[in-house]
Each structure stands twice: as C-alpha cells, then as structure tokens.
Amino acid sequence: MDESTLIRHATNGDAAAWESLMLLHQESVFRLAYLLLGDPDDAEDTAQESFLRAWKYLKRFDGTRPFRPWLLRITANLARNRRRAAGRYLAALMRSFRDEPASMRVEEKSAQSLEANELWHAVQNLNLADQQIIYLRYFLDLSVNETAQALQVAEGTVKSRLSRALEKLRSIIQQDFPVLADRREGREV
Amino acid sequence: MTELDFEAKIRAIASGMEYPRTPDTAGSVTARLHSVTRPRLISKALAWSLTILLILISSLMLIPPARAAIIEFIQIGVVRIFRAEPTPVPPQNQEIPSTMVPVTATALPTSQPLIPMLENLAGEMTLEDAQKRVNYLLLLPSYPADLGHPDRVFVQDADGAMTILVWLDPQKPDQVLMSLHFLPAGSWAIKKMEPTVIKETMVNGHRAIWTTGPYPMQLENGDLQFMRMISGHVLIWETKDITYRLETDRSLDEAIQIAESLKPITSP
Numbered sequence: 054m055d056e057s058t059l060i061r062h063a064t065n066g067d068a069a070a071w072e073s074l075m076l077l078h079q080e081s082v083f084r085l086a087y088l089l090l091g092d093p094d095d096a097e098d099t100a101q102e103s104f105l106r107a108w109k110y111l112k113r114f115d116g117t118r119p120f121r122p123w124l125l126r127i128t129a130n131l132a133r134n135r136r137r138a139a140g141r142y143l144a145a146l147m148r149s150f151r152d153e154p155a156s157m158r159v160e161e162k163s164a165q166s167l168e169a170n171e172l173w174h175a176v177q178n179l180n181l182a183d184q185q186i187i188y189l190r191y192f193l194d195l196s197v198n199e200t201a202q203a204l205q206v207a208e209g210t211v212k213s214r215l216s217r218a219l220e221k222l223r224s225i226i227q228q229d230f231p232v233l234a235d236r237r238e239g240r241e242v
Numbered sequence: 243m244t245e246l247d248f249e250a251k252i253r254a255i256a257s258g259m260e261y262p263r264t265p266d267t268a269g270s271v272t273a274r275l276h277s278v279t280r281p282r283l284i285s286k287a288l289a290w291s292l293t294i295l296l297i298l299i300s301s302l303m304l305i306p307p308a309r310a311a312i313i314e315f316i317q318i319g320v321v322r323i324f325r326a327e328p329t330p331v332p333p334q335n336q337e338i339p340s341t342m343v344p345v346t347a348t349a350l351p352t353s354q355p356l357i358p359m360l361e362n363l364a365g366e367m368t369l370e371d372a373q374k375r376v377n378y379l380l381l382l383p384s385y386p387a388d389l390g391h392p393d394r395v396f397v398q399d400a401d402g403a404m405t406i407l408v409w410l411d412p413q414k415p416d417q418v419l420m421s422l423h424f425l426p427a428g429s430w431a432i433k434k435m436e437p438t439v440i441k442e443t444m445v446n447g448h449r450a451i452w453t454t455g456p457y458p459m460q461l462e463n464g465d466l467q468f469m470r471m472i473s474g475h476v477l478i479w480e481t482k483d484i485t486y487r488l489e490t491d492r493s494l495d496e497a498i499q500i501a502e503s504l505k506p507i508t509s510p
Contacts (some may be wrong), residue, residue, distance in 0.1 A: 068275060075268035083264045093262040099272075104271040165258030174257045191249075191256040216245065223248055233255075 056120060064111050071111075075104050081193055082128050088173065088188045089132040089181075097134055103128040121196065122202035129185055129203070136181075157158055171233040180224045183218035190215060276418035276472055365396045369407075369507060372396075376403045378484055420500075423487035436501075441494065443477075444484075445501040450479035453492050475503055 054064075054070070062070035065231065082103050085097035106127050107114075114123055176187050187196045189203055190211075201208045226234050243251075371378050372395045383389055392407035405424040411417045441452040453476050475499040479490045486504075490497055 068272065071275075072268050072272050075271060080264045080269040082321065083267060084261050087261055093265075096262075097267065098264045100265070100267045101271050101274070104267060105274065108271075108275065130376065165255075166260045168255045169257075169259035173259065187256075189254070191253045192259055194253075194257070215249075219249055219252065222252070 057116060060111075060114070060116060060120060063108070064114070064116075071104075071108055074120070078124055079104075081121060082124060085125055085128050085188060085193060086132050088192055089129065089184065090135060095135060099128060099131050102131050106131065115184065119199055119202055125189065125193075125195075125203045126205065133181060147152070155177060169235060171225075171230055175226050175230045175233060178229065179218060179221055183214070183221060185219055187222065188213050189206045332408070365398045367397060369395050372405055373507060376405055376424070376426075378395070378424065380405060380407075380424065380507055381504035381506055382407070383422070383500045383503045384505050385499050389420075391507075420488070420490040420492075425485040425487065425488075427483050427485070441491055443494065443498060444497055445477070445479040448479050448481055450477060450501070452477050 054073070055072070059070045059077075063074055071087055081098065083100040086099040086103070087093060090096050090099060103124065106125055114120070173192075176184050179187070186200065186204065189200045195203065197208050197211050201211045204211065206214075206242070208230050261273040279396040282333050331367070367375065369391060382391065389409060394408040396406045396408070398404045398406065403426065407422045407424075409419045409421070443450045443452055473492055473493065473496060475494070477486075477490075477494070479486050479501060486501065488497055488501055490500070492500065
C-alpha cells in the first residue's frame with residue numbers, strides 16, 4: 054500500500070494504516086526532535102506527541118502535499134514549545150556533554166561521527182530558525198521543496214535563509230570550533 | 243572556499259551524525275491510542291459528578307423512540323429545544339434500559355437516597371465562594387418567602403462556570419425541591435428533544451420557554467455529552483449573558499413568580 058493510500062485510510066480512522074505511516078516516518082521525527090532538544094528521552098516524548106497530534110488533525114492535512122514535511126513541522130513546533138520550558142534545554146545540553154551513553158563514547162566514534170557531533174554543537178549556536186533549516190536540509194536531507202513545505206515558505210526563501218544560516222555557521226566554526234575547521238581544511242587539500 | 247563547497251562539506255559531515263537508536267514510537271503511540279477512548283475536556287471525576295447531578299435533578303423516564311424528522315427547534319440562550327409532532331408519553335412502568343440509572347428526585351420506592359449522591363458531587367462550595375468564583379451575579383428567589391438560601395451550591399467549571407443551586411424539601415430532605423441553573427453564554431449547550439408541552443412566556447420582559455416532560459435532554463460541552471430524561475417542569479429564560487433554567491414541580495404561574503423574584507444575594 055503506498056503512502057497516499059495509507060493516509061487516506063488513516064484519515065478514515067484506520068489505526069493500522071496510521072501505524073504503518075508512523076513506522077515509515079518515526080526515524081525522521083525522532084531524529085529531528087533529538088537534534089532540536091539534545092536529549093533522547095525528550096525526543097521520544099516529542100515524537101510520540103507529534104504522532105498523536107498528527108493523528109488528531111489528520112483530516113486537516115492536504116493530501117496533495119508531501120506528508121513528511123507536514124509531520125516534521127508538527128515535530129518542530131512541539132520541540133520548540135518544549136525547549137521553552139525553563140532550564141530544560143540547557144539541562145539536556147549539559148547531559149549530552151556529560152553523560153553520553155557507553156555506545157557513544159568518544160573513543161568509539163568514527164572520525165566522521167566526531168565531525169558530525171562537532172558540527173551539531175556548532176549549529177546549536179545559531180538561532181532556532183537557522184538550526185531548524187539546517188537540520189531539515191542537511192542532517193535529515195530533505196529537498197529544498199520539502200524544506201519549504203515543512204517551514205511553510207517559498208523555495209526561494211529556503212535558499213536565501215540557508216545561505217544566511219551557512220554564512221553564520223561558517224563564522225562560528227572558524228571562531229569557536231577550530232578542531233572542526235582544521236579537520237575540514239585538512240580534508241580540503 | 244565557495245558557498246557551494248561549504249554547503250557540500252556541511253552536508254557530508256552531517257550525514258555522519260550518529261543518533262540514539264530510534265525508539266518504537268509507532269508501538270507506543272498505537273498503545274496510547276488504544277487506551278484513549280475519547281478526548282476529555284474535563285476530568286473523569288467532574289464528568290462523573292455531572293452525570294450524577296443530571297440524574298439527580300432528573301426524574302426517571304425512558305428515552306422515547308428516536309424520531310427521524312425534527313421539524314423545528316426553538317433557541318433560547320444556550321438551550322435549543324427541538325419540536326416535532328406530539329410524542330406519546332411512555333408508560334412509567336416500562337422496563338428501564340440498562341443505560342439509564344434508576345434514580346429520581348421524586349422518591350420512587352426503589353430509588354437510591356439522594357444525599358449520599360450529593361456527597362459525591364464535585365464543585366460544591368458555599369454560596370459566597372460560588373459568587374467569588376463566577377464572573378456573573380448569582381441571584382436568589384425571594385419567592386416563596388420561606389425558601390431561604392439554597393441547601394447545596396455547585397459550580398461546575400468546564401470552559402465556562404455553570405452554577406447550580408439546589409433546594410431540598412424540608413419535609414423530605416433526601417429529595418430535591420427545586421434547582422436553579424446559571425448557564426453563561428458560550429459554555430454549556432443544552433438540547434431538549436421533543437418536550438411534550440412547550441409554551442412561550444415572559445420573565446421580567448425576557449422571552450421564556452416552559453417545558454414539561456418527559457423528554458431527553460442532552461447537555462454538551464465541547465465533545466462531552468450527557469443524555470438524560472427530564473420529566474419535571476422547567477422554565478428557561480435568558481438575559482444578555484446568562485441563560486437561567488429553573489426546575490420545579492410548581493405550576494407555570496408559580497415558576498414565573500419564582501423567576502421574577504430573583505434578587506442579588508443578601509444575608510440569610
């Protein structure tokens with residue numbers, strides 16, 4: 054059954070179709086929540102809330118548009134609300150530095166993973182809107198069109214916002230993440 | 243490095259991101275969906291209390307067969323009264339459907355005592371506290387002169403505070419003599435289906451409706467609904483912001499007299 058059929062069935066109250074849709078998208082939803090919140094438990098809670106919210110408002114979804122951006126928009130909104138809770142985000146960030154699980158210990162990570170983790174920390178220095186567009190476009194690999202749908206802006210706006218966000222990120226990396234900058238420069242040779 | 247080169251590098255690095263294992267969100271959400279029977283705007287306790295209250299203030303009747311055609315309705319305040327062709331009054335001794343709880347305010351021999359049920363109601367408070375709680379003026383009947391202050395006062399707050407004043411029968415204190423509801427605009431909605439008698443009248447120059455039972459009454463707040471049978475006499479009238487609902491066993495003339503005697507609270 055293709056996605057549009059699943060959506061049609063789910064809109065009519067078919068819980069099994071909704072579960073299939075969740076299985077298709079739960080990874081993207083969880084990962085975006087994790088990138089925005091920095092804590093796996095918070096990310097899981099947010100992912101669940103995202104699907105519950107989406108199920109509730111599924112009748113409002115425009116079936117002519119792609120589904121994943123709509124879902125990720127809900128996730129981003131919920132994550133943003135969650136971040137507003139006093140101290141939660143900072144606490145999560147602290148935990149992410151302090152208590153990484155054994156499977157994610159620095160010495161076990163690949164060089165590529167270390168770079169990606171550094172990049173993530175660099176992106177966290179941007180404002181939330183810039184973070185969101187970078188996560189969607191580069192970390193979750195959404196197309197420009199999908200990113201535009203998720204942010205409810207025109208594709209041209211996505212391109213201009215990305216350009217500005219990348220410029221800020223480049224400046225942050227050069228100033229505060231010399232390891233990342235050095236690694237990148239080393240690879241460029 | 244050009245912007246395109248930098249963008250390509252960022253994409254390449256981001257692709258190496260290691261995430262925690264994706265949890266079984268689909269399974270968790272499915273379980274949660276199965277555990278939720280319906281969304282609630284108010285707590286179970288409050289919903290149950292409201293159910294009990296509606297049973298309490300209603301007489302034992304049976305829902306007549308559903309009618310296919312509702313030909314018109316009367317809207318007064320938050321109350322919508324549907325009218326149809328005259329409906330035969332169901333016999334009182336008809337078998338009670340399992341969905342109806344056999345409790346009545348008119349003290350049938352098999353009924354449960356009312357007072358223990360009153361003790362289970364949420365939102366009970368003093369008259370003074372109720373007045374502080376709601377943003378409209380609570381009024382009390384000054385007729386009959388010996389009526390006095392209500393014996394029980396409840397404020398059921400669910401997207402709008404509904405106040406219910408209950409007077410108990412001094413001779414039979416386990417029975418309700420009269421109840422007066424204050425329904426602010428935009429909160430609760432009441433639908434009465436096919437009362438056997440509907441009469442338009444006036445209360446202090448305001449349009450009013452007099453209904454007698456039996457008829458089903460549906461009380462709604464958001465997606466919360468209660469359906470109960472009413473057999474007593476009910477006078478409904480509205481002012482600018484409040485719909486009043488007086489339930490009593492008195493005659494229409496006396497009910498109007500009670501309604502027109504409402505005055506701000508004074509010390510007992």
